[in-house]
Amino acid sequence: MSKENYFAPDLIVDQVNAQVLEPLKKPSKLFYVMIALFISFILFGAYCLYTQIFEGLGVAGMNNPIAWGIYLTNFVFWVGIAHSGTLISAILFLFRSRWRTSVNRIAEAMTVFAVTMAGLFPLIHLGRIWFAYWLLPYPNARHLWVNFRSPLNWDVFAVVTYMTVSTLFFIVGMMPDMAVLRDRFKGIRSKIYGVFAMGWRGTHRQWHHYETAYLLFAALATPLVISVHSIVSWDFAMSSLPGWHSTIFAPYFVSGAIFSGCAMVITILYPLRKFFHLEDLITEKHFTRISQMMLLTSLIVTYSYLTEFFIAWYGHNIFEQESFYNRAFGYYGIYFFMMFVFNSILPLGIFFKKIRTNIKVLFVISILVNVGMWLERFVIIITSLSRDYDPYAWGIYKPTYIEWGIFLGSVGGFLLLFFSFAKFAPVVAISEVKGQIHHDKTGGDHE
Amino acid sequence: MNNANVRIKAIYNNYEAFINALKVLSSKKELDMDVISPMPLHDVEKLIPQKPSGVRWFTFFGGILGLIIGFAFPIYTVLDWPLITGGKPVVTIQAFIIIAFELLILFGAAFTLLGLLFHARLPRQNLSNYDVRFSGNSFGFVFSVPERKINEMKNILQDADDIITDKLSTESGRIGNESR
Incomplete structure (x- = not known):
């Protein structure tokens, strides 16, 4: 099998350390401006959350019948973003996909930070955030346990497991690279990197156990990533609400998650690559590959959209039919059409080579897909709730500035975590890139 | 001497x-x-063959442990205060499969990390048998x-x-x- 080279053709092993460590040096002024901007987002979000905690959940726009607003839209959105990280790091690892090597670390970091943001939203949504521990089963005098039959409780287990496993995968994957940093820096920085490197030396025995462990992590993370978004979808599908109660939800949500995640990888990779001069390691070919994954998942998502409408029509259930008519032509119809254009029609452009090899165009598409995928969750949650069986209970929901503010805060939090990570840790898996270049040059077989 | x-x-x-x-x-x-x-080297693997890593047993037993806890714990809690809801059996295995699956993965992954640390003898502080040029x-x-x-x-x-x-x-x- 001929092997495609995904790095700059003249890149040699000796340059990898220098290239990856470049971003860790003194940052430019623009970096501080960005950090200040993200912190201002977080502060505004924190102010909104503070208001909600002290004034009560009434400051958010949620009310009967729409008790699930954009907090849960954000939750599903962030969990979805998280998914492509595991896909790129674990599933593509198992498939021996060579292009994952220089983008897997960024995708993994994205997973960890996105799932951290996701985990906040159910707690914010619950209102009394100080009782968040009620979600966990713990022994108490009243013999009260959580309801293990509830999909909401499955969600607690799924998200906690996902957060833990993706963090472990991330940290273990970084161990050899942290050793590189430990050896290149002096003083306190070297000590801190040393803690994460855990005394890694890179002996043949360590590599042997490490490779086994990494493979096992990938093997565990792969079914996990599919289960997590399936469980998130069952939060909806397990209820008997028209528009939610559907068996297609699990695969529909999983492909949607990977779709939005791939879009977010492109959105983040583009500025990062420019900012930190990683052009030799992250090439146009990586963008093309990710966009192709985006195209594939976009087609699956589009198929799911159409299937939902087909089943509503074919099923002859008037509630289901009304629900879907309302989704497309009701009060929130404009969002439905925006979602359809962004998620189903725009990505079709990737079929054309001119578009999928043009990073700038891909960047724009990826941003619009992010918007489209956020709207998808909004459309599913809000339109279904706004009109269920009883016309007396129909209603309209408009998010307040508090809800938008908290969302903005989460965006700031995600980006701040990401930029800090890019500043202090290796954004590219050094040992994997070296391994790939080395094996290509010496003619060995390596994934 | x-x-x-x-x-x-x-x-x-x-x-x-x-x-x-x-x-x-x-x-x-x-x-x-x-x-x-x-980086890991295949030539070294060929010249110095090693037994399959023992990390996999950690993963295996961790996974089994998670699976058992994932079933046993929800069953224990529902029997602790048996309350029939929706006319369904109290011990609803179908619902608990999800908890069991998640805990299988969680424990499997945690034990994989323990296995790696155990077999690779990490964390360690002494780096005298090392040279920074190796990284x-x-x-x-x-x-x-x-x-x-x-x-x-x-x-x-x-x-x-x-x-x-x-x-x-x-x-x-x-x-x-x-x-x-």
């Missing part, structure tokens, strides 16, 4: 020279050495031999870019203590 051990660190920038030296060294069965490289672009060996063998070893390592030797205070100079 001739029985005192000497630690040798040999550092290679040239891969071919490194592999040639490895071929000679790997044939000496009595030599307990660490082959250190900035750059250099390959090499670290091992200890009795002082009388030092010239023989230097002969084998003649193509090395750098050789660092130092006397070890103890006689049992086992270098790497990772599980093999």
